[in-house]
Amino acid sequence: MTIPFASLGRQLLKDNLDALLFSTSETLTSTNLKFVTGFTGSDASVVLTRSEGHLFTDGRYKTQARLESPLLAVHVVRSRVDALCRFLRRSGLRRIGVESSRLSYEFVTTLTSRVPELHLVPLRRQVLENLRIRKSQEEKLLIKKAAAVASEACAEIVGAGIQGKKECEVAAELESLFRRHGAEGIAFETIVAAGERSALPHASPSERVIGHGELVIIDFGCRVRGYHSDETITCITGKPTDEQKRIHQTVYAAHNKALEAARVGMKVRELDRVARQTIEAAGLGRFFLHGLGHGVGLEIHEPPRLSPRGTGVLREGMVFTIEPGVYVEGFGGVRLESLVFLTETGPEILSEMPKELISVG
Amino acid sequence: MTIPFASLGRQLLKDNLDALLFSTSETLTSTNLKFVTGFTGSDASVVLTRSEGHLFTDGRYKTQARLESPLLAVHVVRSRVDALCRFLRRSGLRRIGVESSRLSYEFVTTLTSRVPELHLVPLRRQVLENLRIRKSQEEKLLIKKAAAVASEACAEIVGAGIQGKKECEVAAELESLFRRHGAEGIAFETIVAAGERSALPHASPSERVIGHGELVIIDFGCRVRGYHSDETITCITGKPTDEQKRIHQTVYAAHNKALEAARVGMKVRELDRVARQTIEAAGLGRFFLHGLGHGVGLEIHEPPRLSPRGTGVLREGMVFTIEPGVYVEGFGGVRLESLVFLTETGPEILSEMPKELISVG
Numbered sequence: 001m002t003i004p005f006a007s008l009g010r011q012l013l014k015d016n017l018d019a020l021l022f023s024t025s026e027t028l029t030s031t032n033l034k035f036v037t038g039f040t041g042s043d044a045s046v047v048l049t050r051s052e053g054h055l056f057t058d059g060r061y062k063t064q065a066r067l068e069s070p071l072l073a074v075h076v077v078r079s080r081v082d083a084l085c086r087f088l089r090r091s092g093l094r095r096i097g098v099e100s101s102r103l104s105y106e107f108v109t110t111l112t113s114r115v116p117e118l119h120l121v122p123l124r125r126q127v128l129e130n131l132r133i134r135k136s137q138e139e140k141l142l143i144k145k146a147a148a149v150a151s152e153a154c155a156e157i158v159g160a161g162i163q164g165k166k167e168c169e170v171a172a173e174l175e176s177l178f179r180r181h182g183a184e185g186i187a188f189e190t191i192v193a194a195g196e197r198s199a200l201p202h203a204s205p206s207e208r209v210i211g212h213g214e215l216v217i218i219d220f221g222c223r224v225r226g227y228h229s230d231e232t233i234t235c236i237t238g239k240p241t242d243e244q245k246r247i248h249q250t251v252y253a254a255h256n257k258a259l260e261a262a263r264v265g266m267k268v269r270e271l272d273r274v275a276r277q278t279i280e281a282a283g284l285g286r287f288f289l290h291g292l293g294h295g296v297g298l299e300i301h302e303p304p305r306l307s308p309r310g311t312g313v314l315r316e317g318m319v320f321t322i323e324p325g326v327y328v329e330g331f332g333g334v335r336l337e338s339l340v341f342l343t344e345t346g347p348e349i350l351s352e353m354p355k356e357l358i359s360v361g
Numbered sequence: 362m363t364i365p366f367a368s369l370g371r372q373l374l375k376d377n378l379d380a381l382l383f384s385t386s387e388t389l390t391s392t393n394l395k396f397v398t399g400f401t402g403s404d405a406s407v408v409l410t411r412s413e414g415h416l417f418t419d420g421r422y423k424t425q426a427r428l429e430s431p432l433l434a435v436h437v438v439r440s441r442v443d444a445l446c447r448f449l450r451r452s453g454l455r456r457i458g459v460e461s462s463r464l465s466y467e468f469v470t471t472l473t474s475r476v477p478e479l480h481l482v483p484l485r486r487q488v489l490e491n492l493r494i495r496k497s498q499e500e501k502l503l504i505k506k507a508a509a510v511a512s513e514a515c516a517e518i519v520g521a522g523i524q525g526k527k528e529c530e531v532a533a534e535l536e537s538l539f540r541r542h543g544a545e546g547i548a549f550e551t552i553v554a555a556g557e558r559s560a561l562p563h564a565s566p567s568e569r570v571i572g573h574g575e576l577v578i579i580d581f582g583c584r585v586r587g588y589h590s591d592e593t594i595t596c597i598t599g600k601p602t603d604e605q606k607r608i609h610q611t612v613y614a615a616h617n618k619a620l621e622a623a624r625v626g627m628k629v630r631e632l633d634r635v636a637r638q639t640i641e642a643a644g645l646g647r648f649f650l651h652g653l654g655h656g657v658g659l660e661i662h663e664p665p666r667l668s669p670r671g672t673g674v675l676r677e678g679m680v681f682t683i684e685p686g687v688y689v690e691g692f693g694g695v696r697l698e699s700l701v702f703l704t705e706t707g708p709e710i711l712s713e714m715p716k717e718l719i720s721v722g
Contacts, residue, residue: 058651060650060651062690063560063561100465100470101388102388103465104462104463104464104466105459105465105483109483175536175537175540176533176540184529184565184566200424202402202422289420289423
């Protein structure tokens with residue numbers, strides 16, 4: 001991992017900051033801390049000045065921190081917040097840039113009450129996003145690898161048949177194949193939602209047995225060296241009814257049109273609009289309950305956010321999902337999701353499963 | 362799940378609050394929101410007054426929110442923070458109790474800048490902890506079930522031999538057995554750390570092949586209906602050297618003494634002391650790099666915190682780990698962890714693997 005010290009350093013100068021503070025904990029993870037320092041443990045605070053970096057963590061990470069972050073001075077301490085306050089008080093650092101969405105209110109009030117001379121300045125979202133929003137070739141290859149592993153596992157599961165199995169069994173089999181094919185873990189809890197449960201966009205797999213003639217949404221992803229994949233297919237057990245076919249065809253058309261339209265320089269909300277208009281034209285607009293997609297990388301959901309309210313434009317090197325869906329309560333739903341890497345000539349599709357309505361046993 | 366409205370209501374009165382606010386997001390999860398409302402989705406804010414409850418979420422959770430939280434008024438909105446601000450402005454609610462460790466600094470500053478008349482009052486930690494710190498019989502049974510599934514899976518893996526396998530392979534096999542035996546997922550990323558890597562208390566499983574004569578720490582757990590288990594064993598591939606044996610015996614003695622000593626009414630730091638003294642007496646005190654244990658429930662790490670700086674006393678119905686460890690950089694480590702439920706007559710051990718030094722192939 002290359003440390004983007006240069007861009008962070010520019011940020012320090014621009015906002016007249018003395019230092020940057022990143023903090024990660026089990027409940028509130030800073031992926032930027034990991035990206036910038038290489039440290040993968042669950043609890044640490046990092047202070048970066050123009051000339052030096054300090055990492056505060058506890059005894060569990062004594063050896064690991066030195067291995068992973070050789071450029072930083074590692075402070076192994078009993079109480080991270082106590083040590084950090086002491087350090088900041090003595091250091092004379094005053095204007096400190098922080099990731100305000102990745103610090104808890106409690107942490108901030110503790111720091112500012114114990115070191116009243118501190119001035120914590122929320123870093124602009126834009127700056128932080130830009131750290132990771134365009135992927136390097138190395139990053140892209142890891143995401144592509146994760147996507148290939150996940151698609152391969154899904155093809156196996158679907159090929160073996162899913163009818164008569166519980167949703168949670170299908171999810172479990174899929175997740176265990178990820179590991180067998182070389183993933184280090186799941187990207188998120190796999191969604192397997194059949195029948196009327198396919199109308200719940202974010203259903204947890206239940207004990208429900210998958211019946212005949214049911215729409216089944218499978219939303220899955222795995223991780224390779226910290227990088228995520230994300231893909232969704234919709235199957236039908238047996239033959240689809242006309243209504244099931246119509247919903248699928250609508251979502252499929254929206255998915256394909258968005259894939260064709262995606263271009264460097266396009267506004268993210270315009271791409272959402274392309275898919276949404278297709279679904280609206282079929283009279284199903286009110287059933288498309290979420291945005292078109294999201295960025296994927298070291299986090300499963302990261303910028304850009306492709307939605308009617310999303311801001312910004314698509315840029316080369318972005319990795320994001322295109323995942324329109326239609327969810328009809330009491331009837332069922334269809335979601336189709338591809339993962340793409342945006343190049344100068346258009347999207348390269350990283351996910352590998354077909355998006356036609358897959359008829360399965 | 363019973364909604365502990367009664368205890369929350371008392372809290373409202375006691376602190377002269379108009380309402381309580383809980384918020385959960387993908388990056389900052391409020392387990393208390395889930396516990397209090399039953400809602401299991403990833404994004405929601407909840408406002409509870411003396412007489413009513415409001416849940417704000419987005420379209421993905423429209424149906425699910427109504428199913429899981431039938432007692433709350435569900436508001437399906439595009440922008441949760443916009444809707445929440447509008448609601449709070451109109452509602453006339455002013456003094457609002459919040460979980461300050463589970464709200465981001467950004468979220469709080471957004472609310473207070475848009476609704477300046479709001480007064481957000483951090484709820485005392487004690488009150489929030491008491492919501493979940495003593496487990497009901499139903500909760501205990503779910504944790505016991507998770508512990509049994511995980512122990513059984515571990516016994517199979519260890520019985521089949523681990524020498525010659527990669528650390529990450531062993532972790533993958535173990536995790537896939539959890540699912541096959543009825544778990545809904547892992548409790549945390551399984552740790553398998555062999556040889557000198559066993560000296561890293563929180564190592565991620567690597568590509569390293571497990572050799573002969575190596576200490577191997579396996580720290581594992583799974584989830585059943587949201588409740589976690591947590592257990593650690595240490596194996597030796599082949600025969601232990603005298604030094605490996607001595608370290609294990611010291612940790613084993615500390616583990617057993619703590620199990621024997623744990624009693625209702627005892628200070629948590631006293632129990633830590635019992636184990637720590639045993640390890641110090643063997644001259645290994647400086648290698649015991651963490652606290653003795655932690656509570657386990659809907660979260661893998663929750664109160665009580667058993668450490669030299671922990672506060673409070675052990676109470677009936679608490680579920681926690683006892684997990685002393687010794688980590689010698691460049692040599693290796695031993696950690697032994699049991700999960701217990703505290704009864705009036707002492708701890709009931711929920712985890713099932715033996716804690717002797719396990720000799721494996």
